Amino acid sequence: xxxxxxxxxxxxxxxxxxxxxxxxxxxxxxxxxxxxxxxxxxxxxxxxxxxxxxxxxxxxxxxxxxxxxxxxxxxxxxxxxxxxxxxxxxxxxxxxxxxxxxxxxxxxxxxxxxxxxxxxxxxxx
Amino acid sequence: xxxxxxxxxxxxxxxxxxxxxxxxxxxxxxxxxxxxxxxxxxxxxxxxxxxxxxxxxxxxxxxxxxxxxxxxxxxxxxxxxxxxxxxxxxxxxxxxxxxxxxxxxxxxxxxxxxxxxxxxxxxxxxxxxxxxxxxxxxxxxxxxxxxxxxxxxxxxxxxxxxxxxxxxxxxxxxxxxxxxxxxxxxxxxxxxxxxxxxxxxxxxxxxxxxxxxxxxxxxxxxxxxxxxxxxxxx
Amino acid sequence: xxxxxxxxxxxxxxxxxxxxxxxxxxxxxxxxxxxxxxxxxxxxxxxxxxxxxxxxxxxxxxxxxxxxxxxxxxxxxxxxxxxxxxxxxxxxxxxxxxxxxxxxxxxxxxxxxxxxxxxxxxxxxxxxxxxxxxxxxxxxxxxxxxxxxxxxxxxxxxxxxxxxxxxxxxxxxxxxxxxxxxxxxxxxxxxxxxxxxxxxxxxxxxxxxxxxxxxxxxxxxxxxxxxxxxx
Numbered sequence: 386x387x388x389x390x391x392x393x394x395x396x397x398x399x400x401x402x403x404x405x406x407x408x409x410x411x412x413x414x415x416x417x418x419x420x421x422x423x424x425x426x427x428x429x430x431x432x433x434x435x436x437x438x439x440x441x442x443x444x445x446x447x448x449x450x451x452x453x454x455x456x457x458x459x460x461x462x463x464x465x466x467x468x469x470x471x472x473x474x475x476x477x478x479x480x481x482x483x484x485x486x487x488x489x490x491x492x493x494x495x496x497x498x499x500x501x502x503x504x505x506x507x508x509x510x
Numbered sequence: 511x512x513x514x515x516x517x518x519x520x521x522x523x524x525x526x527x528x529x530x531x532x533x534x535x536x537x538x539x540x541x542x543x544x545x546x547x548x549x550x551x552x553x554x555x556x557x558x559x560x561x562x563x564x565x566x567x568x569x570x571x572x573x574x575x576x577x578x579x580x581x582x583x584x585x586x587x588x589x590x591x592x593x594x595x596x597x598x599x600x601x602x603x604x605x606x607x608x609x610x611x612x613x614x615x616x617x618x619x620x621x622x623x624x625x626x627x628x629x630x631x632x633x634x635x636x637x638x639x640x641x642x643x644x645x646x647x648x649x650x651x652x653x654x655x656x657x658x659x660x661x662x663x664x665x666x667x668x669x670x671x672x673x674x675x676x677x678x679x680x681x682x683x684x685x686x687x688x689x690x691x692x693x694x695x696x697x698x699x700x701x702x703x704x705x706x707x708x709x710x711x712x713x714x715x716x717x718x719x720x721x722x723x724x725x726x727x728x729x730x731x732x733x734x735x736x737x738x739x740x741x742x743x744x
Numbered sequence: 745x746x747x748x749x750x751x752x753x754x755x756x757x758x759x760x761x762x763x764x765x766x767x768x769x770x771x772x773x774x775x776x777x778x779x780x781x782x783x784x785x786x787x788x789x790x791x792x793x794x795x796x797x798x799x800x801x802x803x804x805x806x807x808x809x810x811x812x813x814x815x816x817x818x819x820x821x822x823x824x825x826x827x828x829x830x831x832x833x834x835x836x837x838x839x840x841x842x843x844x845x846x847x848x849x850x851x852x853x854x855x856x857x858x859x860x861x862x863x864x865x866x867x868x869x870x871x872x873x874x875x876x877x878x879x880x881x882x883x884x885x886x887x888x889x890x891x892x893x894x895x896x897x898x899x900x901x902x903x904x905x906x907x908x909x910x911x912x913x914x915x916x917x918x919x920x921x922x923x924x925x926x927x928x929x930x931x932x933x934x935x936x937x938x939x940x941x942x943x944x945x946x947x948x949x950x951x952x953x954x955x956x957x958x959x960x961x962x963x964x965x966x967x968x969x970x971x972x973x974x975x
Contacts, residue, residue: 390936391965392932392935392936392959392965392966392967392968393959393963393964393965393968394959394960394963395956395957395959395960396936396956396959397956423916423918426915426918427912427915427916429936430911430912430915430936430937431915431936431937432776432915432918432936432937432938432939432955433915433918434774434775434776434939435936435939435956438956513844513845516844517830517841517844520832520837521830521832521833523832524832581826581827581828582828582830583797583828584797584824584826584828585828585829585830587796587797588795588796588797588817588822588824589817589845589846590814590815590817590818590845590846591814591817591845592814670758670759739813739814740799740813741799742797742799743797743798743799744792744797744798
């Protein structure tokens, strides 16, 4: 994980997003152990309580689970990865669609634009 | 408290050695002049010794002042040590330092006059007078230092600013000394009774003023400790 | 949640100025609190009172249930903004000093931290650069297993690489049984470490709260909030 956080938003939410992303991208698989709160806090240079909160929230959402004395692990619920993927995709899409609408595009125009641009957009290595 | 003494003495090592070294070298030089300068030699040696003691004494006071006015105080006063512990350790360290210089000076003086003075003292068989002198020496240092420490601390707490604080301390010292001497005289006039140990020595002292001295010392010591622990603002 | 420090209506006045005017602040166990404000706002005054080297004019402050005194000095580890080392000391003398006077001093942790900060025990303190002295101060302060750490501008006057190390040491030092109060005006570098922040101006707390909640509700970083409050 890199250290780029947006300080305008709660950091624990951003950490949660990172972990979710890692799960979706399969960098983290079911039953993988997450770094300890202390390790991660030092790496990211954030307060351990913030990490703790992120882990707790993820646990509440059923994405990870904690075993006393052992650590926090990625959950193994069926379809968890797919569900997460869908959730995160929806967030991205909703935000995109909203912004395109604000720019004045109609729904057909938005779809047209996507078809045109989809081949060109690549991840910069 | 022992730790305070330990660390302070370690820090003062250079100063102590420096002063002792000066005394030793000075006296060694005087030894080479025994033939030519004659009577001047022991006199100069005495001056040297007294001078060294004065320098040491003032250096001790400067150290106390440094703790109160400079950044070193942050280290000392954040320690979990009571005011009594700090005041006592300062006094003990000071007595130690001054005594070392005194012993070295005396020793060099004896070397210089080939032990003649020492001999006559030992032969006069005034052993109690000797012990009494040593006791008086220790008592004087401790009570005078406590008195001055008290004035320095009060000046520091009551007045703002280094210069004003130090001048204030001096004025307080001046006024308190007058008051103290005045009271001592009044008391010894009212209570002229003396303790005379004339069955075996020539030592005698006034009961009233001695008691007054002791009480004053205790009060000033406790007051200094209290102020250091509860009222000092760095 | 246990309050390690509780200040109620704390006031400190001097002849010509009121440094603190009724400060209310609580610090819970296991929390890192940022006390933020410009020079002269009263933050150093507050910290010195908590450290026991300054006495309040009015109001109350208790640490672990006691007023500042010999007991609290034994459980509070204070990093002042001054250079307070005795000039004759070498680093190992300073370590010995802390070890002798503080029952909660952890010698092992001190050597690990010294190694981490790349400080040599045999160097004399006089020969250290400003950055190295700051690192040494912090090493000694964090090597105590104190209940409350009071750090006055731990990042002050130090180059960015040293700052990194200092932040690392602070985060690593975190424990659920101890708390920290840190003042700084370099809010940007350190804001992610705070659980809570309190903004102080002219001797009064003008804003306080949980850092994450403030980010969420104001949609600003703590640094931006700081600039806004202190214009």
